[in-house]
Amino acid sequence: xxxxxxxxxxxxxxxxxxxxxxxxxxxxxxxxxxxxxxxxxxxxxxxxxxxxxxxxxxxxxxxxxxxxxxxxxxxxxxxxxxxxxxxxxxxxxxxxxxxxxxxxxxxxxxxxxxxxxxxxxxxxxxxxxxxxxxxxxxxxxxxxxxxxxxxxxxxxxxxxxxxxxxxxxxxxxxxxxxxxxxxxxxxxxxxxxxxxxxxxxxxxxxxxxxxxxxxxxxxxxxxxxxxxxxxxxxxxxxxxxxxxxxxxxxxxxxxxxxxxxxxxxxxxxxxxxxxxxxxxxxxxxxxxxxxxxxxxxxxxxxxxxxxxxxxxxxxxxxxxxxxxxxxxxxxxxxxxxx
Amino acid sequence: xxxxxxxxxxxxxxxxxxxxxxxxxxxxxxxxxxxxxxxxxxxxxxxxxxxxxxxxxxxxxxxxxxxxxxxxxxxxxxxxxxxxxxxxxxxxxxxxxxxxxxxxxxxxxxxxxxxxxxxxxxxxxxxxxxxxxxxxxxxxxxxxxxxxxxxxxxxxxxxxxxxxxxxxxxxxxxxxxxxxxxxxxxxxxxxxxxxxxxxxxxxxxxxxxxxxxxxxxxxxxxxxxxxxxxxxxxxxxxxxxxxxxxxxxxxxxxxxxxxxxxxxxxxxxxxxxxxxxxxxxxxxxxxxxxxxxxxxxxxxxxxxxxxxxxxxxxxxxxxxxxxx
Numbered sequence: 001x002x003x004x005x006x007x008x009x010x011x012x013x014x015x016x017x018x019x020x021x022x023x024x025x026x027x028x029x030x031x032x033x034x035x036x037x038x039x040x041x042x043x044x045x046x047x048x049x050x051x052x053x054x055x056x057x058x059x060x061x062x063x064x065x066x067x068x069x070x071x072x073x074x075x076x077x078x079x080x081x082x083x084x085x086x087x088x089x090x091x092x093x094x095x096x097x098x099x100x101x102x103x104x105x106x107x108x109x110x111x112x113x114x115x116x117x118x119x120x121x122x123x124x125x126x127x128x129x130x131x132x133x134x135x136x137x138x139x140x141x142x143x144x145x146x147x148x149x150x151x152x153x154x155x156x157x158x159x160x161x162x163x164x165x166x167x168x169x170x171x172x173x174x175x176x177x178x179x180x181x182x183x184x185x186x187x188x189x190x191x192x193x194x195x196x197x198x199x200x201x202x203x204x205x206x207x208x209x210x211x212x213x214x215x216x217x218x219x220x221x222x223x224x225x226x227x228x229x230x231x232x233x234x235x236x237x238x239x240x241x242x243x244x245x246x247x248x249x250x251x252x253x254x255x256x257x258x259x260x261x262x263x264x265x266x267x268x269x270x271x272x273x274x275x276x277x278x279x280x281x282x283x284x285x286x287x288x289x290x291x292x293x294x295x296x297x298x299x300x301x302x303x304x305x306x307x308x309x310x311x312x313x314x315x316x317x318x319x320x321x322x323x324x325x326x327x328x329x330x331x332x333x334x335x336x337x338x
Numbered sequence: 339x340x341x342x343x344x345x346x347x348x349x350x351x352x353x354x355x356x357x358x359x360x361x362x363x364x365x366x367x368x369x370x371x372x373x374x375x376x377x378x379x380x381x382x383x384x385x386x387x388x389x390x391x392x393x394x395x396x397x398x399x400x401x402x403x404x405x406x407x408x409x410x411x412x413x414x415x416x417x418x419x420x421x422x423x424x425x426x427x428x429x430x431x432x433x434x435x436x437x438x439x440x441x442x443x444x445x446x447x448x449x450x451x452x453x454x455x456x457x458x459x460x461x462x463x464x465x466x467x468x469x470x471x472x473x474x475x476x477x478x479x480x481x482x483x484x485x486x487x488x489x490x491x492x493x494x495x496x497x498x499x500x501x502x503x504x505x506x507x508x509x510x511x512x513x514x515x516x517x518x519x520x521x522x523x524x525x526x527x528x529x530x531x532x533x534x535x536x537x538x539x540x541x542x543x544x545x546x547x548x549x550x551x552x553x554x555x556x557x558x559x560x561x562x563x564x565x566x567x568x569x570x571x572x573x574x575x576x577x578x579x580x581x582x583x584x585x586x587x588x589x590x591x592x593x594x595x596x597x598x599x600x601x602x603x604x605x606x607x608x609x610x611x612x613x614x615x616x617x618x619x620x621x622x623x624x625x626x627x628x629x630x631x632x633x634x635x636x637x638x639x640x641x642x643x644x645x646x647x648x649x650x651x652x653x654x655x656x657x658x659x660x661x662x
Contacts, residue, residue: 177356180637184599185617189364189633192621266480273482274603278618293485304492311485318480 003074005052008081012044015085019092026091034091041092064331076323083317086135096126098133099285109303119305121295127306130287131313137288139317141203142268148207150261153214154253158245160215161222172219175212183209184274191280202275202282206268214260221253255332262328266321273314289314339652346648350641357637361630362407366400416634417627421620426631430613434635436506437601437612440531444597445590447536448543453586455540456547460582461574463552471544478541483600487534487607494530502527504609531608535600539593546589550582557581584655591647594640 016023019041026038059065067073086093096102102124110120118127160168178186190205191197197205222245225231234248269289275281276290284291289310296306391397395406410417416426455475459468478486495503502508506527507520515523554560555578563577564570602614609615613632620628 173352173356174360176353177360177637179595180353180357180640181361181633182595182598182602182636182640184602185633185636186364188602188617188621189361189629192624192629270480270482274484274599277482277484277603278606278621280621290482293482293488297488300488300492301496304496307485307488307492311482311489314482314485315477315480319476322476322480 004055004068004077007078008048009045009052011081011085012048015089015092016041016045022092037089037091041089062331067327067331070327072323073327076320076327079316079320080324083135083139083320086132087139088136090132090136094126094129094132096129098129098287099125102126109299109306111303112305118309119303121292121303121306122299127292127309130292131289131310134287134289134292134310135313135317137199137282137286138269138272138290138314139265141199141206141272141282141288142265144203145206145210145268145272146261146264148203149210149264150214150257151211152207153211154218154250154257156211157215157218157220158222158249161219162226162241162245168219171215175215178209178212183271187271187275188278188280191275197281197283199282199286202272206271210264210268214257217256217260218253221256222249225249225252258332259325259329262321263325266318266325269314269317269321342652343649346645350645353641354634354638357641358408358411358634359404361633362404365626365630366403411634416631419620419625419628421623421625421628426627429616429628430631430635433612433616436610437605437614439528440535440605440610440612441597441601443528443532444535444539444601447532448539448593448597449586449590451536452540452543453547453583455544457551457574457579459544459548460551460555461570463548468548472548475541475544475548478537479545481538481541482603483534483538484603484607486538487531487604490530490534491607501530503530506611531604531610534607535597535604538600539597542593543586543589547582547586550585551578554578554582584651587647587651587654591644594643598636598639 023038023041026034029035029038056065059068068077102120104124106124108120108124109122110116110124112119116126116128118131120126121130156171160171181189186209187205190209226249231244231248234244239247272281272288273290273293276288277294279294281290282288284295292310293307296303296310299306388397395403398406414427416430418424419426419429422429452475455471459471462468491503494501506524508523508527512520512523551574555574560573560578563573568577598614601612602617604610605612605614606618613636616628617632619625620632
């Protein structure tokens, strides 16, 4: 537990001290988003001091103290902080521009070295910078898409469960059909006709094709909770339909939804990587981990590191979210494991 | 039992109808149609485009198109491939056996390795070997399947040169080989794709089997079996395993969509001449009928698989038999 009081602060301080020149450059730079990121980087030190002080109290209130003591969870939370840091502070951390060609004559497909810790790709772009920005792209796609899916799934599931009748039947038959088509094939059907996919398209398509399982869960929970005493009590005291769903049913299904969302981030990173690998993901030159693997595949014989590094990053990230999912499950539903 | 099967087949038919409808509307939701890129190029006259649209019935109102599509579908007519200029069903008939071969081999690796690992871990839960294997199965579970394929190619194809890296057979010498030689050639080409798909699946199966076995081992009848002095070996392999395998049948039904999604990627990595590669090839050529048919046929495989799993469950678990 105590390590969470110091590790974030140390990581933040190391980042600010080693990249201070870059932060100042960004602060005085022309782009607003860069200025915000640089400001946030400086603000990060006091923020980590504050959260470090408050953490034991918050953890205690959430009932997470014991879970945060396990080494598995500590490693997963640590990796999550590194990943989130990379995604948020990509402009501060990346040593080069992720899409600029550094030197097309001399610096193509260089092996890892001090100047380029992960080497360069076939267009002489710095791979470390592309990996850092790739974390930003891959993670934000996964997190935003899962938020959309879980929201839609919860809404549709609760609607189907509480309304019943024809609408319920129609929604659930649609879900039956949608889960029968393998996810990747379904995505190919949807994406096949778009020429270029930007980030918003990918997020929408992934989010809109990911809510089916959630809606089944939400519907089943509504059906089993509907006849319980506290729901009857709420109805009897005059609470209306939608309010019953929002105030009495939703809090009861929030725990499985949060677990589903945590595990879902990892799965979506895999799906997004697969799509990018097939050339149906985000359009080049924007780096996502999947597109970097795709780029590197042609150079497998001569520069295997281009393919290897992003793959390892994906494995580590998906493992992180799987372990986090289990930890969240243990915190929210302590009886499930025993 | 017969009633259950009949009801389940009826449900499967409804799902397939819904899949067909969903696919149709998904395709028509997208902006433009297959001839939009042609229309944008200046070399083809608008009249030709109009003629093409008429030939494929794309100029009719959408509900007419939908009804005609359903009518043809029921007759097993999935249209003509734009790229291959052959009936879509014929194109798929050439590649589906390859996908089934790959899937069967992968499922074999997945379940034999996953179940064995899960049993080994379940009987030694919380020991050092269990922790190590849990980490390993989680790692495989978290591995992008196409990347694992590339890594195997890098190791066994490029560096060690033990195995061929692409295709289902050797393009040059296969036809001149003897019977056994051909079989060996096929096997060599199958190993890496099947291993890739199987290992990723085995990660999940092992995790599942481990917890299923641990749960079964805490049941009362296991305590009884131990109390009457049975060896631990037969307690686990005879009493516990049989019951924990029941949930693995369910897992098989549930893992089929994932398996086919994985096959699309693995076939692309290894240039395996199956359904998955046909799909990805068709996307770049905007081969509408193939993409539509791929969704319907892969859903049909999933639906048939889960139907088989449900029926098998009924056969294996006597408790569910009376209730139907």
